[in-house]
Amino acid sequence: MSKSNFTRRGLLKTGAATGAGLALPTYLSAAAHEGYLNAPTGSTVTLGFNVPQSGPYADEGADELRAYELAVEHLNGGGDGGMLNTFSSKALQGNGILGKKVEYVTGDTQTKSDAARASAKSMIEKDGAIMITGGSSSGVAVAVQALCQEAGIIFMAGLTHSNDTTGKDRKANGFRHFFNSYMSGAALAPVLASNYGTDRKAYHLTADYNWGYTTEEAVRASTEAMGWETVAAVKTPLTQTDFSAYITPVLQSDADVLVLNHYGGNMVNSLTNAVQFGLREKMVNGKQFEIVVPLYSRLMAKGAGENVKGIFGSTNWHWSLQDEGSQAFVKSFGTKYGFPPSQAAHTCYVQALLYADAVERAGSFAPCAVAEALEGFEFDGMGNGPTLYRAEDHQCFKDVLVVKGKENPTSEFDLLEIVEVTPVDQVMYAPDHPQMGGAEASLGTCNNGA
Numbered sequence: 542m543s544k545s546n547f548t549r550r551g552l553l554k555t556g557a558a559t560g561a562g563l564a565l566p567t568y569l570s571a572a573a574h575e576g577y578l579n580a581p582t583g584s585t586v587t588l589g590f591n592v593p594q595s596g597p598y599a600d601e602g603a604d605e606l607r608a609y610e611l612a613v614e615h616l617n618g619g620g621d622g623g624m625l626n627t628f629s630s631k632a633l634q635g636n637g638i639l640g641k642k643v644e645y646v647t648g649d650t651q652t653k654s655d656a657a658r659a660s661a662k663s664m665i666e667k668d669g670a671i672m673i674t675g676g677s678s679s680g681v682a683v684a685v686q687a688l689c690q691e692a693g694i695i696f697m698a699g700l701t702h703s704n705d706t707t708g709k710d711r712k713a714n715g716f717r718h719f720f721n722s723y724m725s726g727a728a729l730a731p732v733l734a735s736n737y738g739t740d741r742k743a744y745h746l747t748a749d750y751n752w753g754y755t756t757e758e759a760v761r762a763s764t765e766a767m768g769w770e771t772v773a774a775v776k777t778p779l780t781q782t783d784f785s786a787y788i789t790p791v792l793q794s795d796a797d798v799l800v801l802n803h804y805g806g807n808m809v810n811s812l813t814n815a816v817q818f819g820l821r822e823k824m825v826n827g828k829q830f831e832i833v834v835p836l837y838s839r840l841m842a843k844g845a846g847e848n849v850k851g852i853f854g855s856t857n858w859h860w861s862l863q864d865e866g867s868q869a870f871v872k873s874f875g876t877k878y879g880f881p882p883s884q885a886a887h888t889c890y891v892q893a894l895l896y897a898d899a900v901e902r903a904g905s906f907a908p909c910a911v912a913e914a915l916e917g918f919e920f921d922g923m924g925n926g927p928t929l930y931r932a933e934d935h936q937c938f939k940d941v942l943v944v945k946g947k948e949n950p951t952s953e954f955d956l957l958e959i960v961e962v963t964p965v966d967q968v969m970y971a972p973d974h975p976q977m978g979g980a981e982a983s984l985g986t987c988n989n990g991a
Contacts, residue, residue, distance in 0.1 A: 576989060577693065577906070577907040577908055577909075577990055578692060578693045578694060578989070579670065579990075580671075580906060580907075581641055581669075581671060581906060584641055585637075585641055585642045585644045586638055586639075586641040586643055586644070586671055586906065587644050587645060587646060587668055587669050587671060588609075588613070588643060588646075588670060588672050588673075588674065588893070588896075589645070589647075589648065589664035589665065589670030589673040589675075590605075590606060590645055590646070590647045590674060591647070591650055591657060591660055591664065591673055591674070591675035591676075591685060592609075592647070592648075592649070592650060592676070592889075593649065593650045593677045593678065594606070594647075594649035594650075594651075595649055595651050595652075596650075596651045596652030596653065597780070597805050597806040597807055598678055598805040598806070599652075599806075600805065600806070600840045600844070601677040601700055601805060601838065601840060601883065602649075602650070602675075602677050602885075604882065604883045604885050605675060605676070605677065605700065605886060605889040606647065607874070607878055607882075608874070608882060608885075608886035608887070608889040608890040608893075609674070609675075609889055609890070610645075611623065611873060611874060611890060612890045612893035612894055613643045613644075613645055613893070614877075615635065615873070615894075616633065616635070616637060616643045616893070616894070616897050617635070617636075617642055617643055618635035618636060618637075620873055620877070621869075621872070621873055621876070622873075623869055623870055623872075623873035623874075623890075624866050624869055624870050624873075624890070624891070624894060624923055624924070625894070626869055627865045627866040627869050627922035627923070628894065628920065628922045628923060629920050629921040629922045630898050630902070630920055632898050632901035632902050633897055633898050633901055638897045638900050638901065638906075639900060639901060639904070639905075639906070643897070646664050646668040646670060648661060648664055650675065650677070650681045652677065652678045653681070654680050654683075654684035654685075655684075657678075657681040657684055657685050658688050661685045661688055662692075665689075665692050665694055670694070671694070671695075671906050672694060672695045672696075672697060672896055673685060673689050673695075673696050674696070674697040674699055674889065674892055674893060674896070675698075675699045675889070676698050676699030676701045676889075677699060677700045677701075677805070677885060678701070678750070678752065679702060679703030679705060679706055679750070679751050679752035680750045680751055680752065681701075682698050682699070682701035682703075682706050682717075683703070683706055683710045683751060686698065686706065686710070686712050686714070686715040687710070689712070689714050689715065690712040690713065690714045690715065690985070690988055691988070693714070693908055693989050693990015694714065695714055695715075695716070695896065695908045695911050696712070696716070697716055697718075697892040697893070697895070697896050698716065698717040698718070698892070699719070699885065699888060699892065700719055700884070700885040700888055700889070701717060701719055701752070702719060702721055702725070702752055702756065702804075702836050703751045703752040703754075703756070704721050704723055704758075704976050704977055705751045705755060705978075707721065707935055707936035707977070708721075708755070708934070708974075708976065708978045708982060709977065709978025709979075709982050710978075711934050711936075711978075711983070711984050712935075712985060713935075713985050713986055713987040713988070714908055714912065714987060714988055715935060716892075716895075716912075716930065717935060717936055717937065718891050718892050718895065718928075718930075719857050719937075720855075720857050720937075720939070720941055720968070721759075721936065722752070722755040722759040722760075722835070723755075723968070723974070723976050723977070724855070724968040725756065725759060725835045725836060725855040725941070726756075726759035726760045726761075726763035726835070727759075727941075727968045728855050728941040728942075728943050728961070728963035729760065729763065729764075729833070729835060729853065729854070729855055729943060730760075730764055730766070730767055731767075731961075731967075732960065732961055733767075733769075733833065733853065734768075736853070737828075737831055739767050739768035740769075741764070741768075741769045741770070741797055741798050741831075742769070742770045742771075742794075742795055742796045742797050742798065742825075742826065743761075743769050743771050743772065743796060743798045743799075743833075744771075744772055744773045744774075744775075744791050744798070744799050744800070745757050745760070745761070745773065745774040745800045745802055746775055746777055746784070746787055746791075746799065746801055746802065746811060747775065747776050747777065747802040747803075748777060748802055748807055749777060749779060750779055753776065753802045753803075755976065756802045756835050757774055757800075757802045758976060759835075759976060760800055761774070769798070772794055772795060773790070773791075773796065775787060775790070777807070777811070779807065781807065781811075782806075782810055783810065784810055784814040785814050785817075787811070787814075788811075788814050788815050788820070791815075792820070792823075795825065795826065796825065797825040797826045797828045797830055798832070799815060799820060799830070799832045800832075800833045800835065801815070801832065801833070801834050801835075802835060804836055804838075804841070805838075805840075806844070808834055808841050808845070809841055809845045812832065812845050812848050812852075813845060813848055815832060820832065821848075833852065833853055833854065834849075834852055834853070834854040835854055835855060836854060836855060837854030837855060837856045837944055837957060838856065838884050838885065839860065839883050839884070839954065839957060840885070842946060842957050843953060843954075843956060848946075849946030849956065849957075850948050851945055851948060852945060852946045853945045853960070854943075854945070855941055855942060855943050855944065856884050856942045856944050856957070857884045857888055857925075857941070857942070858887040858888065858924050858925060859884065859942055859944065859957060859959060860881035860882055860883075860887075860954070861955075861957075861959065862959075864924060864926070865922065866921075866923050866924040867924040870882065870887065870890065874886065874890075880954060887924060891923050891924070895918075895923075895930075896911070899911045899914035899915045899918070902914045907989055908987060908989050908990065909987040909989050912987050915930050916931075916932035916935070917929070917930065917931070917932040918930045925937075925939040925940060926940050927939070927965075931972070933972035934972045934977070934982070934984065939965055940962050940963060940964055941962075941963040941965075941967075942959050942961070942962060942963070943959070943960050943961035944958060944959050944960060945957070945958060945960055946958075
């Protein structure tokens with residue numbers, strides 16, 4: 542989408558008019574550069590990478606950490622530069638951030654909110670991290686984002702898909718590049734209607750935390766609007782590994798679609814159990830039984846193997862995209878690690894670069910200066926086409942991919958095929974949308990942590 546289109550929608554944050562013209566952005570004000578937490582004083586700057594190195598989302602966490610390490614390499618002038626070469630902003634020069642060499646510390650979220658907050662707190666207080674980034678669980682992301690808001694540190698969310706992150710729990714110090722549950726529902730519904738019809742009965746199995754809740758809500762709203770009926774919705778523990786007891790009631794219902802609001806290892810296990818129970822061969826209501834996975838990843842597809850064939854879902858990015866930015870990233874990542882990156886790796890790499898770029902454009906590491914540089918920022922060349930960081934909720938808006946499991950994969954990585962690139966217009970919503978917390982949702986005030 543062009544800048545004029547973004548601006549015409551009123552999505553860009555504009556300066557307030559004064560008698561002397563437009564007000565100066567915060568990052569041009571000296572006050573925004575003073576008195577902030579963990580201001581780097583030497584020749585280096587420390588970033589904190591907080592990812593699940595254990596727990597059900599550990600595969601995503603490992604790939605996130607690979608991406609962060611690659612981003613640091615590129616920011617410091619190593620490797621082939623990756624997306625620094627394709628990024629529409631040319632502020633980054635491969636000489637660190639504001640001339641300071643980038644260093645980093647890591648933490649293990651364990652896919653637990655308390656553990657994630659503890660590791661983020663340690664990186665801020667003991668290691669002097671100027672920014673925290675990471676995720677793979679929206680429960681973790683919301684918890685760490687709140688901590689960073691309290692501390693006065695910028696939080697660049699990694700993989701977090703719940704509406705809440707930039708919805709009811711949005712924070713002035715937090716930013717999300719990844720898409721969300723609402724966008725998945727809006728992108729998937731037309732494809733599901735086209736392939737499965739509008740007269741369907743859906744049974745939802747939903748991970749029992751905020752991501753599961755908002756994904757179920759979004760998919761239910763979009764599918765019910767096109768005529769589907771929701772016959773049941775059952776919550777499952779995040780720690781569950783055997784879903785057999787949850788599949789049996791599906792067989793006993795009159796549902797003809799199972800929606801798995803599960804991610805990572807949970808989805809691999811629940812889909813495997815569903816296939817073992819014969820759901821994919823079952824005929825119900827005169828229709829072939831179908832399974833839908835709202836949020837997909839290559840890592841999940843690899844874990845589930847043959848079971849993903851023909852199953853629809855949505856994804857934020859995929860390594861097979863042919864745009865210049867995606868190809869540059871896949872080449873860099875593949876050269877370093879020997880296999881293509883996941884969507885988790887992509888969003889984390891991009892977030893690291895977007896933070897560094899905002900610091901360069903702001904001329905300061907001060908959180909409120911960085912936030913002002915990110916708000917309303919439009920960019921391209923990062924693998925998702927033209928993208929807007931909306932000022933009102935700090936959510937990125939861009940095209941969304943609908944994918945399905947490939948019937949005849951050519952390699953262990955070639956498991957998903959893109960069936961639809963849903964234009965950003967179709968997944969756009971108002972900042973006060975009911976699924977995002979309504980009119981009560983507010984970013985609050987930026988905190989410099991002075």
